[in-house]
Amino acid sequence: MFRNLYFKATTLCLALLIIATSGRAQNADSIMIRKIYDEALDKGHAYRNLEYLCKKIGPRLSGSAGAQKSVEWTKKLMEDYGFDTVYLQEVMVPHWERGVKETAFILDGNNKITVPVAALGSSIATPQKGITAQVIEVRSLDELKNLGENTVKGKIVFFNRPFNPKPIETFDAYRGAVDQRGQGAIEAAKLGAVAVIVRSMTHALDDYPHTGGMRYADNVTKIPAAAISTNGAELLSRKLKESKAGSVQFYLKQDCRTLPDALSYNVIGEMRGSSDPEEIISVGGHLDSWDLAEGAHDDGTGVMQSVEVLRIFKSMNYKPKRTLRAVMFMNEENGLRGGLKYAELAKAGNEKHIAAIESDAGGFTPRGFSVDSSKDALAGMSQNWLPLLKPYLIEDIKAGGGGADIGPLRNAAPGVTLIGYRPDSQRYFDIHHASNDVFENVNRRELELGAAAMAALTYLIDQKGL
């Protein structure tokens, strides 16, 4: 009886102790996370750093002088912050240049209406005098294939399937339309087309052409490819409907070219782990951007948030257990060479990557994280950590992709958990790959909340593992 009572009392005490300890741990975590947010919101550097990257350096397409400047500046920035190690990873990247600004107009009888276009990345130029041809409008690759060579030969193919406005996440609309941009030139060339123009990848009706990557295929003729603004696409489509068959022509002139691959770099800053330095947690974004604007949301915000994560810890005098890395990947936009190189070196060095966090969906207000894990990390993260992050607008931690640059790590570093920082997506395609992706369109607090969210998650992974 006494033994039993003793046993029960001990069990009870133990249970209470566990609850109390776990409560204390939760409490200590929530205090630490609050401190992270205070630092980011009250004394953050992300916004001013982003301003420098956008306004003093500007466009950073792979192989450009801007890209090289951004490498040198972010390296110096992290050195000045006093991170333990700052280094470069050499990587050869594609080097494409837009050249002289494009010209395009709709020729409707004697009427010549200029429309905003931009060559797609990797496209070839037109002949110097430009291309003038009739236009075939299609809504899909399948529709094009069904038209056949007789109809398409010698013409400019105009891909005009708009974004579907119905999906709530705008990336779903992007995925539903981007085959036109990526694959359009190949399929059109197979049928003898002389060029393609592609409706810009955005919900918005505006005058910005949105560039972006496109592909050619071996053994298929390369033809010039350009994005047209959505307003331009609407106008062209209307002209094609209103005018006599065959009377509308389109003129396109672009000057772009691909140079030999150029030497560039991933830029990496590290805080070395105190107890488990061989275990690596990375936060990253891509340093390169398209050439039309400042690459503010794509992906200046992601790289400056990544540097900010380490700066926050440094300013708080936090000593991580594991090694924390801020990684600025080169060449996400037109090659992914930086991401591939990082994974290759991680594998060659037999590095133990616990988690890789990527921010490449814009610097907008936080929504959550998406997790791609070979282990069963998701349930635990959602159950144990989400309550700590909910007060900070992190509404879910759910299954999903980590991001393009960290994707190659999945095979290169088995066991790694890939995590995408997921901000609100509504405004992203308003500015994606277009000349309005500028610093002025970034809200300071939204940017800082993202950096703090990434830091808070990094802290939890560092403390608890995955």
Added chain:
Amino acid sequence: MFRNLYFKATTLCLALLIIATSGRAQNADSIMIRKIYDEALDKGHAYRNLEYLCKKIGPRLSGSAGAQKSVEWTKKLMEDYGFDTVYLQEVMVPHWERGVKETAFILDGNNKITVPVAALGSSIATPQKGITAQVIEVRSLDELKNLGENTVKGKIVFFNRPFNPKPIETFDAYRGAVDQRGQGAIEAAKLGAVAVIVRSMTHALDDYPHTGGMRYADNVTKIPAAAISTNGAELLSRKLKESKAGSVQFYLKQDCRTLPDALSYNVIGEMRGSSDPEEIISVGGHLDSWDLAEGAHDDGTGVMQSVEVLRIFKSMNYKPKRTLRAVMFMNEENGLRGGLKYAELAKAGNEKHIAAIESDAGGFTPRGFSVDSSKDALAGMSQNWLPLLKPYLIEDIKAGGGGADIGPLRNAAPGVTLIGYRPDSQRYFDIHHASNDVFENVNRRELELGAAAMAALTYLIDQKGL
């Protein structure tokens, strides 16, 4: 035994039936909600209506020609949509005018530095030649009181406590700073000050003065009150610190005046309930705006979303059980007379208000709803309806205020549930009451998602009651 078995079987069947029926009901609701969103996102009118309100009508301060035009236009808009009843509620409103644009500069020795200011709403003018005086900077009403009359008399009091960047919800920062704007002139005048200038109510460092309401008190001298841009406030504060004591003066000239109260209107559109027409569910925002800009987010988005809720139902041929009302309140900004009148008439008419939904926190991406209920509606809404709204970025339904305009209904219509539509708050104070609150700063999809969220909640309340 048999009876018992029969009973158990019956109970089991009944339980299964309830689960199945409830499953079917949930499913029908989720289909209906998806249709609401499809209509709003694919065929919505809110964005084009907002463009008209902002660009063709513009500023709509109570008593102004713009306010009157907005009354006439929204009435016609709802009539053209074919709502069952569209009518006006007469209400006398304050009529304050800014007059000639303000002038202000810092006088630092021989240096004259112009800074952006805007008279606060309801303020009196300065004398025609303006006011020139030394400046006393304070961070709080308490700090001012402690200075005492000897220090303050004859001077301009400069309230310069910034927004606290640490709260995640920006409205918390606003609430923490706005006493300076509302009460500052009273407390300063008590100590003999000649005017007050108040740091603009925003996190952002920029050049926009943000106006807003302020009060005078009976038996306290009225002194002119103006908002100064945050950059202007930082500059003035620096000059005061750097310069010899007493050498910095400030010059303020403003021309504003209060005219006799003017006749204006709340504008109301109704769809009559089919089975319970006496039970009213309202959705609303305020039609008036400050005079400095287009009142896009404050509160053009709220009124156009409210009209859109009824238009969506009309376009879907949905026959509400209860009576649905879109209410455009007049004079939220400087008097709340429209909200008070609406409640007064609801009480006089013994109207049975089930729920009132208000959208007056900007047309930003959705976060949730806040609920102020005398009944125990909140738990049920959160438990039963939140799962239906989660796919649409509604992350919570939680306790909180409904909004200024519907506030007076609480006593006037006992049992009403007051509900605030809660968009993301990060960008709101960038544009609040300032000249950059324009149509261009509204994102189409964010606006539409808000309208759809309000319609979805209205549908659920209409179907299930509260």
